[in-house]
Each structure stands twice: as C-alpha cells, then as structure tokens.
Amino acid sequence: MLPSSTASTRSPPHPFTSHHTRYPHELAHWRSIPRSIQKHDSAHMNESDVLFFVRTARRQSIHSIASSAWLLYDLLTTFDQEVEFVWRSANTLPKYLYFVSRYGGLFGQFIYATGRLPIFCQGDYMSSVAVLSCMILAIEMSLMLRIDALYSKSRRIRLVLSIGFMAEVVCAVAMNTALYHRAFRDLKQFPPNWPIKGCFVPINRLLFKLGWVPILSFETLLFSLNAVKCISYGPLDHAPLIYRLFRDGTAYFAM
DSSP states (O other): OOOOOTTTTTOOTTTTSSGGGGGGHGGGGGGOOOGGGGGTTTTTTOHHHHHHHHHHHHHHHHHHHHHHHHHHHHHHHHHHHHHEEEEEEOOOOHHOOOOOOOOHHHHHHHHHHOOOHHHHBBHHHHHHHHHHHHHHHHHHHHHHHHHHHHHTOOOHHHHHHHHHHHHHHHHHHHEEEEEEEEHHHOOOOTTTTSSOEEEEEOOOOHHHTTTTTHHHHHHHHHHHHHHHHHHTSSOGGGGGHHHHHHHHHHHHHHH
C-alpha cells in the first residue's frame, strides 16, 4: 500500500529540513510536478511519498552492493577449494545444482546493484522471480538429495518429498501467476519528472508475501526431516558429517 497524506491527520516532516536534507537535489524536482499528477488511486502523493520511493531504491541498491561484495569475497577466498573439490569432481546432479545456487545469487545481486531496473516495474519483478526461483529450486533439490541419503533412499520418504515438492511448485506457480498478472495489468509508471524511475504497485504488498507460503511450508518439511534424522544419530559432536548436515540445513532454514 502506497503511503498517503490522507492516512494520518499529522503533517509529515518537510523533506528539505531535519534529517531529510541529504536528498535535496533529488526532491527539488518534485516541486515542479503539477498537483494534477500527484494522485494515484485517490491517494494524494506528497514530497514524503517521493522520499519513500527514493529511499527504497537506494536501500535496494546498497543491499545488493553489500551482498555482491560479501558473495564475491567468499568466492575468492574459497575458490581454490572449489576448484579442487567441485570443479574436478565427476559431472553429477549435485555438482550442477551447486553451480546454480553458488553463481545464480551472485549474478542476480550484480544486476540489482547496477540500479538499472526501475523499482516495482515488470522487469524488476520478473528478474527477481527468475533468479529466486532458480536458486530456491537448486537448493531444495540439493537438500532433498541429502535427506534421501540420510534416510537410506527410503521409498516412504521419497514419496513424501515428491508429493511435497510437486504441491509446492503447483501452488507457488498458480498463486504467483495470478498475483503478478493482476499487478502487471494495472502497473502505472512514475511521472517522468520524478527523480527515480519505477512503477506504482496497485495491490497490497501483503499479497506478494502470501506467494512465499508454499515455499515456506515445504522447506519446513525439509528442515524437520533433516533435523529429526540428524538428531537421531546421537550427539552431533561425535559425527562431524552429520553435524555439518544439521548445521547447514538449520542455517538455510533460519535465513
């Protein structure tokens, strides 16, 4: 939901005073925008609303730059081990899944760090969906292979994982297709003389979060199966490999 000056009786702080003075050159353009285009869905847009979008775009770019730097640092400091243990290993499914999860996120963060995609527009959303979908599928399939090995390729566990995975994919695709179709149909671009490029999202942001429910549900199942089996082996400090499986699965679920 976009901020609105009608949502509260209190007047928002003036964006050219106090702590808002760090964006004077960006908001100076706002004064020249006619009042007739300061409305969207009956909500009167004001300088604080523009500041919200400017800050959102900057935060997204800063977070992407920080994430890219961290991922690149991790890649460079472990690349010799990666070449030895992954690149030179046999060509198997886990190897390719590792490459997708390892380099897919780095590639996506580089794209977002450039700030070339207008925020909340179709290109921004579609790139996010593409990168996240590839990474999530690769990581989940890797976790499924681990769980399959932990349970000694149990048919019952394979059936549970297969049903859960298919249900997740079907529900996530159906929900997000309907959601994004509605959003893209009604997207409206920011006025051309705004300090940033982007689009108004016509629906409540909470609906976008609902698209994560199928993914969270299935990954809760993966975490539970992994944790229960690892703990069943006894004290984790007596089994380094089991400890790593438990640690990695728990860390991924927590993030």
